Amino acid sequence: xxxxxxxxxLRNLEHRGATGADEGTGDGAGINTQVPxxxxxxxxxxxxxxxxxxxxxxxxxxxPRAEREGVKASLAELAADEGLEVLGWRxxxxxxxxxxxxxxxxxxxxxxxxxxxxxxxxxxxxxIALDRQAFRLRKRAExxxxxxxxxxxxxxxxxxxxxxxxQLEPFYPDLVDERFASQLAVVHSRYSTNTFPSWPLAQPMRxxxxxxxxxxxxxxxxxxxxxxxxxRSEVLGDLRPLFPIVSPGAxxxxxxxxxxxxxxxxxxxxxxxxxxxxxEAYERQTGLDPARRDFYEYHSMLMEPWDxxxxxxxxxxxxxxxxxxxxxxxxxxxxxxxxxxxxxxSEIGVLExxxxxxxxxxxxxxxxxxxxxVAAGRIVEDDEIKDSLAAQKPWGVWLGSHRxxxxxxxxxxxxxxxxxxxxxxxxxxxxxxxxxxxxIGPMAQHGIEPIGAMGSDTPVAVLSDRPRLLFDYxxxxxxQVTNPPLDSIxxxxxxxxxxxxxPERNLLDATPEHAAQVVxxxxxxxxxxxxxxxxLDPTPGSTTxxxxxxxxxxxxxxxxxxxxxxxxxxxxxxxxxHGAQFIVLSDRESNAEFAPVPSLLMVSAIxxxxxxxxxxxxxxxxxxxxxxxEVHHVALLIGFGASGVNPxxxxxxxxxxxxxxxxxxxxxxxxxxxxx
Numbered sequence: 001x002x003x004x005x006x007x008x009x010l011r012n013l014e015h016r017g018a019t020g021a022d023e024g025t026g027d028g029a030g031i032n033t034q035v036p037x038x039x040x041x042x043x044x045x046x047x048x049x050x051x052x053x054x055x056x057x058x059x060x061x062x063x064p065r066a067e068r069e070g071v072k073a074s075l076a077e078l079a080a081d082e083g084l085e086v087l088g089w090r091x092x093x094x095x096x097x098x099x100x101x102x103x104x105x106x107x108x109x110x111x112x113x114x115x116x117x118x119x120x121x122x123x124x125x126x127x128i129a130l131d132r133q134a135f136r137l138r139k140r141a142e143x144x145x146x147x148x149x150x151x152x153x154x155x156x157x158x159x160x161x162x163x164x165x166x167q168l169e170p171f172y173p174d175l176v177d178e179r180f181a182s183q184l185a186v187v188h189s190r191y192s193t194n195t196f197p198s199w200p201l202a203q204p205m206r207x208x209x210x211x212x213x214x215x216x217x218x219x220x221x222x223x224x225x226x227x228x229x230x231x232r233s234e235v236l237g238d239l240r241p242l243f244p245i246v247s248p249g250a251x252x253x254x255x256x257x258x259x260x261x262x263x264x265x266x267x268x269x270x271x272x273x274x275x276x277x278x279x280e281a282y283e284r285q286t287g288l289d290p291a292r293r294d295f296y297e298y299h300s301m302l303m304e305p306w307d308x309x310x311x312x313x314x315x316x317x318x319x320x321x322x323x324x325x326x327x328x329x330x331x332x333x334x335x336x337x338x339x340x341x342x343x344x345x346s347e348i349g350v351l352e353x354x355x356x357x358x359x360x361x362x363x364x365x366x367x368x369x370x371x372x373x374v375a376a377g378r379i380v381e382d383d384e385i386k387d388s389l390a391a392q393k394p395w396g397v398w399l400g401s402h403r404x405x406x407x408x409x410x411x412x413x414x415x416x417x418x419x420x421x422x423x424x425x426x427x428x429x430x431x432x433x434x435x436x437x438x439x440i441g442p443m444a445q446h447g448i449e450p451i452g453a454m455g456s457d458t459p460v461a462v463l464s465d466r467p468r469l470l471f472d473y474x475x476x477x478x479x480q481v482t483n484p485p486l487d488s489i490x491x492x493x494x495x496x497x498x499x500x501x502x503p504e505r506n507l508l509d510a511t512p513e514h515a516a517q518v519v520x521x522x523x524x525x526x527x528x529x530x531x532x533x534x535x536l537d538p539t540p541g542s543t544t545x546x547x548x549x550x551x552x553x554x555x556x557x558x559x560x561x562x563x564x565x566x567x568x569x570x571x572x573x574x575x576x577x578h579g580a581q582f583i584v585l586s587d588r589e590s591n592a593e594f595a596p597v598p599s600l601l602m603v604s605a606i607x608x609x610x611x612x613x614x615x616x617x618x619x620x621x622x623x624x625x626x627x628x629x630e631v632h633h634v635a636l637l638i639g640f641g642a643s644g645v646n647p648x649x650x651x652x653x654x655x656x657x658x659x660x661x662x663x664x665x666x667x668x669x670x671x672x673x674x675x676x
Contacts (some may be wrong), residue, residue: 002184006187009345009351010187017029017164017165018197020100022102029164029202029203031185032157033182033184035156036182039179053124053125054115055114055133055152057113058149058157061108062108074144075137079137082137083117083121083125084116084118090114093172093174094173099161103162107161113149126154131153134154136241148200155317156206156315158204160203162198184372195250200254205257208313209312209314211311211330211346213309214307214308215308220256227507229611230617236266236508263507270321272389272392274369275369275389277303280366297395297399300499310325318373318375319373320374321369321371321372327494328364331347332363334370341353366494402512405518406518406520415527429596429649430627439630445665469598497522499643502620525646526676530622530648534547545582545584546582547624548606549586550587551594554592568597582619582622583621585624603621607642622643622646625647647675650675
């Protein structure tokens, strides 16, 4: 009944998906259920172990028979290497005539692989332990054989493809077999927004189904790549053969799913993993339980949010639930009937239910979890889940003993600069009278970003015949989806600019040391705040800071810049070897002899060098940059790897404007605060 109702709901979602030029080719649809044990035992011609002691998944195999048999043989070898045995294969019956010609042209061959612990193994793995082995096998098969499994698990089984909502059931006759039973089912109809349709990118994924977009996905992917150097897990074994964790070219939904999978198989519960990746907007919530706030603040030092708009449904075969990201810009409604049926969908009316049988109804709320435990037969409320997570570890104690609040560090003496010094450096960094008067002036006086005309007659940087800042070449980086821009005034409660600077540790673990970071309320540092970080107590066991000079000798010609970047990378490596946990990349010492390296170039060069050498998470990067004077510049530096930005010359320019009475009504300190 559950599978049948899910397929009916999917058919009623036909208007949600998209089709190709031939109309018979869909962007994708699919279903995720518990492993249908009775059905599988009836249709295979070999013996299966007890339920939970074998994993099954549908392989998308190559069409040529010889190539297909070679891949299957190689999979058996990989399985043996992972302590598993391929019990057998089953050809999945399909009806290609039910789908469009475009989908048919790229259709793989579908065969289900059944694997279990190898005979003679010391322990016969089952449940999540077996899924961990199957995860290793599947990842290695993807990386080494190019073989895709929609799922390979002893708990769940996914049927999906480049089909429409109406085609899924006729294409896969398995789904209409009466023996194909499950206590839960997740169905999805795909509308491709930022990737082209393909068989593997259809949803549901292995753990999630997603409505919306992850607009931070490029940054999330990059940081996951950086974190790989620190990943360690006793239960998952050596993770290096499984890298990259996030598959190149995958959709935002697939990337999210791969990280959820890693977190849960490494030991966190599914609600824990989802809450880490999609935290609620806790910072400005009044009345929030302090223990819950501590949980969120601790985990903010482990991982940045995967921000939507996103409605996310998730399941591991025993729990099934859903949540909205903090903005809540995607719909989700649920009903519960008196006989225990729970239906949740992106819109109401996916199933015709007798209103007299409905005992509860509601909608998803931003940052809140709606979870059904089918094993226990109950709905688990958000407060119960969050209270349990908050009590899991002494998060608050760990924060109190290891976190460093910048505002509590000793104040440093403020250094003022002469008008001649400020003017000389303004020339070095290409400041114009217009920028000082019309850009920095209003920001320093009123704390607002000046608004210009919609149309700008300034030539695009790459076509300009004048020297331009490196920042100007990146003004076309934007989210290519149809979402409204963030309103930081009305949506203040769901926006956050606070962050932690410093080393990050193994994402798959949780220790007091994970909280050892300097916490900033805002990523822009004034000169005095930077001085605090530069003078952190270098006693044994505490944090140390190294400043790397970002200048090169002008007389050595253009190649001097490239040589200096290489030298900076070497200096950063040396500093890390000797215990540095903060690196300040500074162009402050530029003069007639030494020119500044563009701050965006030195930050991105060091950031990617450290990713390549697997040292990125050992340090926090701070840019002490004279060329930064716009919001756009700060955003780019953060996007390319900086944890904090000190636009010292823009701040000294603001102070100079007050001293020269070009702006009035504010003190020098207020002008800098307004600029920030």
